Amino acid sequence: MNPVLEMKDVHFKYLIGKEKVFEGISFKIYKGEFVSITGRNGSGKTTLCNILRGFIPHLNQGTLSGDILLHGESIPDKSLGELADKIGYIFQNPFIQNSGIKETVYEEIAFGLENLGIPREEMIKTVDDTIKLLKIEDLREKHPAELSGGQRQRVAIASIIAMDPPILIIDEPTSQLDPKGTEEIFEIIKLLKEQKKTIILVEHKIDQVAEYASRIIMLEDKKILFDGTTNEILSKEEVMTYGTNLPQVAKLGIKYSKEVKKLEKIPTVLEEAVKIFKG
Amino acid sequence: MVKKRFISRMYPLTKLIIALTLGGTSIIVHQWQFGYLFIMPLMFLLAILDGKFKSYFKKVFAAIVVFFLFIFLIQAFLVPVGATIWQWEFLHLTVGGLDKALNITATIGVFLTTLLLVFETTNMSDLMVSLQKTGMPNGAAYVFLASIQMIPEMNKRSKVIMQAQRARGIETEGNMWVRTKAFFPTLSPLIISSITDIGDKAATLEARAFSSSIPNTFYRDLHASFFEKYITVFVILLCTLYTLWRYVPAIGGLL
Numbered sequence: 001m002n003p004v005l006e007m008k009d010v011h012f013k014y015l016i017g018k019e020k021v022f023e024g025i026s027f028k029i030y031k032g033e034f035v036s037i038t039g040r041n042g043s044g045k046t047t048l049c050n051i052l053r054g055f056i057p058h059l060n061q062g063t064l065s066g067d068i069l070l071h072g073e074s075i076p077d078k079s080l081g082e083l084a085d086k087i088g089y090i091f092q093n094p095f096i097q098n099s100g101i102k103e104t105v106y107e108e109i110a111f112g113l114e115n116l117g118i119p120r121e122e123m124i125k126t127v128d129d130t131i132k133l134l135k136i137e138d139l140r141e142k143h144p145a146e147l148s149g150g151q152r153q154r155v156a157i158a159s160i161i162a163m164d165p166p167i168l169i170i171d172e173p174t175s176q177l178d179p180k181g182t183e184e185i186f187e188i189i190k191l192l193k194e195q196k197k198t199i200i201l202v203e204h205k206i207d208q209v210a211e212y213a214s215r216i217i218m219l220e221d222k223k224i225l226f227d228g229t230t231n232e233i234l235s236k237e238e239v240m241t242y243g244t245n246l247p248q249v250a251k252l253g254i255k256y257s258k259e260v261k262k263l264e265k266i267p268t269v270l271e272e273a274v275k276i277f278k279g
Numbered sequence: 280m281v282k283k284r285f286i287s288r289m290y291p292l293t294k295l296i297i298a299l300t301l302g303g304t305s306i307i308v309h310q311w312q313f314g315y316l317f318i319m320p321l322m323f324l325l326a327i328l329d330g331k332f333k334s335y336f337k338k339v340f341a342a343i344v345v346f347f348l349f350i351f352l353i354q355a356f357l358v359p360v361g362a363t364i365w366q367w368e369f370l371h372l373t374v375g376g377l378d379k380a381l382n383i384t385a386t387i388g389v390f391l392t393t394l395l396l397v398f399e400t401t402n403m404s405d406l407m408v409s410l411q412k413t414g415m416p417n418g419a420a421y422v423f424l425a426s427i428q429m430i431p432e433m434n435k436r437s438k439v440i441m442q443a444q445r446a447r448g449i450e451t452e453g454n455m456w457v458r459t460k461a462f463f464p465t466l467s468p469l470i471i472s473s474i475t476d477i478g479d480k481a482a483t484l485e486a487r488a489f490s491s492s493i494p495n496t497f498y499r500d501l502h503a504s505f506f507e508k509y510i511t512v513f514v515i516l517l518c519t520l521y522t523l524w525r526y527v528p529a530i531g532g533l534l
Contacts, residue, residue, distance in 0.1 A: 084488030117493035
């Protein structure tokens with residue numbers, strides 16, 4: 001099977017940075033994979049996402065080398081407009097993600113479709129479906145600038161998934177949200193996973209990562225330190241020394257394995273743990 | 280929702296073209312009766328018919344007080360031409376001065392009343408959609424609409440900055456000098472944060488395919504009706520005839 005996204009020996013330095021952000025990053029992402037990118041603050045998670053979406057080098061300049069491929073075609077050689085319906089991008093900051101020209105949430109969601117030249121009847125159907133899917137009917141006629149952070153983030157996600165990109169890059173969507181807002185966003189992420197979208201998620205809330213992601217790529221010191229299945233990575237105790245937390249159940253599993261009885265598999269999600277400890 | 284009346288329902292571009300045609304005509308014909316006796320009363324009448332008179336009149340009135348009156352007085356009293364009609368101390372009102380003042384203010388008045396009526400009765404997004412359909416670039420429409428929406432947002436943000444700066448001990452209330460001193464620490468974060476937001480905004484717009492080369496479609500469903508298409512032609516025709524009548528002596532021009 002051919003990878004959907006691929007990076008081959010990517011090096012990058014920002015125009016104004018002194019040091020390189022990446023020195024030789026390589027990985028392949030396949031269709032339907034749910035990859036979580038972790039690493040300490042400043043390890044380049046957002047930069048990696050920006051490179052995959054083409055924002056680097058199009059909007060943010062720097063010295064970029066290596067191959068960045070979407071279905072085997074070079075991403076930096078494509079225009080940003082061309083990539084919009086292929087790779088969706090959801091940003092960290094909910095407050096800058098509205099178009100700033102629309103009067104209702106409904107039109108805000110339609111904005112991307114207008115730009116893609118989708119015929120009006122189809123546009124209405126898609127927007128209606130997206131609103132229903134994300135359960136944001138109550139926001140439909142509201143002004144996008146008068147929403148709370150959580151509501152804005154849901155509208156931003158709705159605006160991107162209305163464009164139906166097969167790949168989604170989601171960069172710390174809940175970092176500025178309260179627990180309820182976070183839960184609502186993960187409900188949506190779960191839906192996207194069920195739709196078999198290829199998802200790349202940057203997220204610090206490790207319990208959620210453990211639950212949803214199938215694979216983890218961990219960045220450290222300009223390189224990829226770990227790349228493997230979620231369970232494989234999150235059961236390593238040393239992960240904690242690189243600024244990424246482990247799920248509570250994994251910590252318990254590790255401690256139990258060391259001090260009580262060796263476990264064959266360290267659990268990373270609650271259900272797994274329950275199964276293991278029940279025997 | 281209030282049912283939209285005739286003028287409010289009209290195709291935005293039709294309204295804009297008619298307004299500009301009338302304005303242009305009033306420059307060319309140079310006849311104050313056209314503005315004062317025909318267009319301005321007509322605009323007020325249309326505003327009343329459209330049920331928008333109150334807010335429309337407020338805007339027109341504000342504009343009149345600011346420069347309309349000012350221009351009129353300067354023109355009338357400071358350009359002495361011809362016989363004096365009325366005089367007090369050093370002020371002389373002359374026939375020529377009055378004529379000039381009336382003509383200039385009539386032209387301004389026509390532009391003011393027609394364009395204000397257009398903006399009063401038109402949703403700006405609708406206007407932009409109708410302009411984009413005739414080939415205005417998306418970027419231009421975006422800049423226009425974003426600037427309108429930005430004003431209240433900047434206002435909100437400046438209040439937040441002001442509070443933050445007050446919390447740090449900068450005095451923002453008091454006499455003129457204190458307020459002036461507070462000006463830079465409150466204004467510079469506003470400007471800098473607005474500039475840094477531009478990069479994020481660009482990325483947001485790109486995420487929504489803003490620079491896509493595919494021609495846009497529009498959610499707002501606007502079409503000029505048969506009547507709206509031809510009334511523009513009709514008004515332009517009438518204005519041309521009026522201009523001809525005014526300037527071609529063969530048909531009684533140059534009155």
